[in-house]
Amino acid sequence: xxxxxxxxxxxxxxxxxxxxxxxxxxxxxxxxxxxxxxxxxxxxxxxxxxxxxxxxxxxxxxxxxxxxxxxxxxxxxxxxxxxxxxxxxxxxxxxxxxxxxxxxxxxxxxxxxxxxxxxxxxxxxxxxxxxxxxxxxxxxxxxxxxxxxxxxxxxxxxxxxxxxxxxxxxxxxxxxxxxxxxxxxxxxxxxxxxxxxxxxxxxxxxxxxxxxxxxxxxxxxxxxxxxxxxxxxxxxxxxxxxx
Amino acid sequence: xxxxxxxxxxxxxxxxxxxxxxxxxxxxxxxxxxxxxxxxxxxxxxxxxxxxxxxxxxxxxxxxxxxxxxxxxxxxxxxxxxxxxxxxxxxxxxxxxxxxxxxxxxxxxxxxxxxxxxxxxxxxxxxxxxxxxxxxxxxxxxxxxxxxxxxxxxxxxxxxxxxxxxxxxxxxxxxxxxxxxxxxxxxxxxxxxxxxxxxxxxxxxxxxxxxxxxxxxxxxxxxxxxxxxxxxxxxxxxxxxxxxxxxxxxxxxxxxxxxxxxxxxxxxxxxxxxxxxxxxxxxxxxxxxxxxxxxxxxxxxxxxxxxxxxxxxxxxxxxxxxxxxxxxxxxxxxxxxxxxxxxxxxxxxxxxxxxxxxxxxxxxxxxxxxxxxxxxxxxxxxxxxxxxxxxxxxxxxxxxxxxxxxxxxxxxxxxxxxxxxxxxxxxxxxxxxxxxxxxxxxxxxxxxxxxxxxxxxxxxxxxxxxxxxxxxxxxxxxxxxxxxxxxxxxxx
Ligand SMILES: Nc1ncnc2c1ncn2[C@@H]1O[C@H](COP(=O)(O)OP(=O)(O)OP(=O)(O)O)[C@@H](O)[C@H]1O
Ligand SMILES: [Mg+2]
Numbered sequence: 001x002x003x004x005x006x007x008x009x010x011x012x013x014x015x016x017x018x019x020x021x022x023x024x025x026x027x028x029x030x031x032x033x034x035x036x037x038x039x040x041x042x043x044x045x046x047x048x049x050x051x052x053x054x055x056x057x058x059x060x061x062x063x064x065x066x067x068x069x070x071x072x073x074x075x076x077x078x079x080x081x082x083x084x085x086x087x088x089x090x091x092x093x094x095x096x097x098x099x100x101x102x103x104x105x106x107x108x109x110x111x112x113x114x115x116x117x118x119x120x121x122x123x124x125x126x127x128x129x130x131x132x133x134x135x136x137x138x139x140x141x142x143x144x145x146x147x148x149x150x151x152x153x154x155x156x157x158x159x160x161x162x163x164x165x166x167x168x169x170x171x172x173x174x175x176x177x178x179x180x181x182x183x184x185x186x187x188x189x190x191x192x193x194x195x196x197x198x199x200x201x202x203x204x205x206x207x208x209x210x211x212x213x214x215x216x217x218x219x220x221x222x223x224x225x226x227x228x229x230x231x232x233x234x235x236x237x238x239x240x241x242x243x
Numbered sequence: 244x245x246x247x248x249x250x251x252x253x254x255x256x257x258x259x260x261x262x263x264x265x266x267x268x269x270x271x272x273x274x275x276x277x278x279x280x281x282x283x284x285x286x287x288x289x290x291x292x293x294x295x296x297x298x299x300x301x302x303x304x305x306x307x308x309x310x311x312x313x314x315x316x317x318x319x320x321x322x323x324x325x326x327x328x329x330x331x332x333x334x335x336x337x338x339x340x341x342x343x344x345x346x347x348x349x350x351x352x353x354x355x356x357x358x359x360x361x362x363x364x365x366x367x368x369x370x371x372x373x374x375x376x377x378x379x380x381x382x383x384x385x386x387x388x389x390x391x392x393x394x395x396x397x398x399x400x401x402x403x404x405x406x407x408x409x410x411x412x413x414x415x416x417x418x419x420x421x422x423x424x425x426x427x428x429x430x431x432x433x434x435x436x437x438x439x440x441x442x443x444x445x446x447x448x449x450x451x452x453x454x455x456x457x458x459x460x461x462x463x464x465x466x467x468x469x470x471x472x473x474x475x476x477x478x479x480x481x482x483x484x485x486x487x488x489x490x491x492x493x494x495x496x497x498x499x500x501x502x503x504x505x506x507x508x509x510x511x512x513x514x515x516x517x518x519x520x521x522x523x524x525x526x527x528x529x530x531x532x533x534x535x536x537x538x539x540x541x542x543x544x545x546x547x548x549x550x551x552x553x554x555x556x557x558x559x560x561x562x563x564x565x566x567x568x569x570x571x572x573x574x575x576x577x578x579x580x581x582x583x584x585x586x587x588x589x590x591x592x593x594x595x596x597x598x599x600x601x602x603x604x605x606x607x608x609x610x611x612x613x614x615x616x617x618x619x620x621x622x623x624x625x626x627x628x629x630x631x632x633x634x635x636x637x638x639x640x641x642x643x644x645x646x647x648x649x650x651x652x653x654x655x656x657x658x659x660x661x662x663x664x665x666x667x668x669x670x671x672x673x674x675x676x677x678x679x680x681x682x683x684x685x686x687x688x689x690x691x692x693x694x695x696x697x698x699x700x701x702x703x704x705x706x707x708x709x710x711x712x713x714x715x716x717x718x719x720x721x722x723x724x725x726x727x728x729x730x731x732x733x734x735x
Contacts, residue, residue, distance in 0.1 A: 053623055055619050055622065055623060074622075074627070074629070075619075075622045075623060076622050076623075076624075076625050076626055076627045076628065076629075077625075079622070079623050079624060079625035080625035085620075085623040085624075087620060087623070091617055091620055093612070093613040093616055093617065093620070094616065095612055095613075095615075095616055096609065096612060096613055100609050100613075103606075103609065104606075104609050104610060104613055104621070104624060104626075105624050107624075107625050149624075153624075153625065
């Protein structure tokens with residue numbers, strides 16, 4: 001069982017301050033696939049990713065990465081085990097150059113040199129912008145940099161939070177293509193509000209509501225169930241359903 | 244487009260330069276060259292000292308959100324340590340074995356975590372054995388190999404400083420017992436804490452062995468330090484006084500950094516979830532440190548003498564002549580100015596350059612810059628931010644301590660000497676923008692000049708000297724009105 005799932009989350013409870021944000025989230029992420037986390041705004045998707053990484057450590061529950069329990073470890077140790085994180089809102093280091101944004105993600109010397117060709121083949125723009133400070137990039141370029149940064153070190157699992165947020169349709173297409181390519185070599189746990197994107201990429205889905213996992217299954221089945229989509233994801237998805 | 248960006252990105256800097264240039268021209272024409280140059284140089288000296296305190300403060304706040312109210316105490320501590328090392332290091336060397344003994348748990352804990360190469364682990368017992376033999380030899384032979392003891396009194400007398408006399412020490416036998424007792428206690432603690440953080444794992448024999456190696460290495464250090472307790476200060480006092488002065492700068496800064504690191508690990512680290520408590524802890528620490536200093540050195544004001552490099556009688560006509568004469572004053576553009584103060588300005592500039600190199604060209608600097616903006620993300624990349632915090636705290640404390648020793652030869656060394664500098668440094672940090680060492684440099688320059696010119700004006704028009712102090716607060720208010728985040732602060 002531990003062998004086919006790279007990540008297993010068993011009913012974690014996370015508190016931020018005195019707020020009980022996650023009240024029992026469970027997930028299983030099979031290797032070499034894309035799994036998507038869906039849910040309304042404020043459902044706890046971002047908090048789930050942060051809890052896995054240990055940025056907001058869960059108070060109860062178990063998180064297993066590659067068969068090993070990781071809850072309670074410091075975030076840097078968890079990340080160093082091979083988890084890459086692409087945060088929401090394109091959180092790149094704006095006061096660092098593009099080169100430094102990539103360089104800082106090295107875990108071993110020479111990581112960037114080894115991965116540079118691969119990264120530039122996915123995001124050719126970054127090559128041109130290499131020396132610019134991060135705050136000179138456009139929103140889309142920043143998003144690409146945020147994804148690229150997670151690819152510098154050898155990661156087995158990528159946690160990607162709303163990569164399509166605020167991107168123009170053409171860029172969304174590109175981003176989808178990139179993530180699909182990535183999933184050939186790494187496992188991806190994706191948070192995505194754009195239902196078209198989510199439904200075309202992911203094999204499995206989980207729906208969060210109010211800090212709990214309320215539905216799960218194969219994406220192929222969810223696409224059929226218009227009523228569930230509408231009930232659980234509401235307006236955020238209607239545009240997706242129309243497409 | 245790039246040019247537009249240049250002006251926009253550097254608006255704050257350009258603004259400051261323009262304002263300073265205008266004020267400079269006004270001052271120069273109205274004050275006359277002599278008064279203007281003298282006041283400017285005084286301002287630069289002050290600014291350099293402000294910068295040394297503010298640089299650490301701004302990095303510590305920018306990266307860790309810790310308002311360190313003990314930063315002025317680090318300045319004061321640095322002054323005492325450096326002054327002691329320069330005039331009479333007996334006390335410091337006497338303390339060393341005890342401090343090393345106390346470090347046993349820390350050292351064991353550190354070693355338990357460190358990756359020690361297999362080969363070294365294998366040969367460690369024999370290496371330690373060899374070190375033991377050497378120590379025993381030194382102990383039997385007596386450490387006074389160079390016959391320093393006889394010349395020591397002569398050296399201390401010629402140092403011509405009332406404090407530079409070999410103060411009597413506790414009998415070595417009693418001292419040994421105490422050190423050994425502390426060490427054993429420490430080593431026991433080390434073994435107790437060598438368990439890794441994860442409670443589900445048991446102690447690995449490997450880890451115990453490493454902790455023991457750590458404790459063993461430290462034991463050797465402690466023994467050596469104990470044996471050197473009497474010979475070392477004598478040897479240091481025999482050094483050339485200039486060498487001793489620069490060594491004092493180094494020793495003070497390193498000790499300051501070490502103490503800063505210890506403070507971060509023991510007092511600050513457990514409280515990152517309760518920032519208010521951190522502020523209270525640093526406030527309390529400032530008082531405790533001051534009391535301890537008073538206990539050890541009496542609540543007196545001491546004066547550290549300048550090293551010979553800056554104290555030969557006479558005046559050098561220019562900097563180049565000073566290199567030859569080492570005279571106490573130098574003529575700068577027609578103004579007679581103490582050469583030591585020029586050295587302080589140089590020290591401040593060197594620190595700024597070193598800091599700029601560190602921040603822009605090293606991985607540590609990159610991590611600090613990134614962490615000032617988004618700590619969580621740095622951690623999410625697999626970087627141990629906690630360790631970077633400790634390093635930055637050490638860096639900041641070391642710089643403040645360095646400033647303290649630098650200042651010791653021209654301000655009285657006394658328990659509250661850091662307070663005024665801490666207050667000014669906080670204002671500098673606010674003006675420059677939290678987390679920006681460049682901002683701290685500009686802010687320190689502004690405040691130093693404001694103080695100097697304020698004093699000049701107060702004297703000239705017989706106003707209250709409070710005007711100089713008030714001027715710094717006024718500058719802060721103006722800067723905050725124009726730029727709420729400080730000159731180089733980033734709006735979030
Ligand atoms: N620092 C915080 N303090 C208090 N509450 C918080 C904090 N961070 C998040 N929350 C709350 O936790 C809940 C879950 O937030 P989270 O960011 O995980 O939602 P999300 O599903 O990612 O939403 P979105 O789709 O808008 O990004 C929200 O109700 C939010 O208000
Ligand atoms: Mg979110």
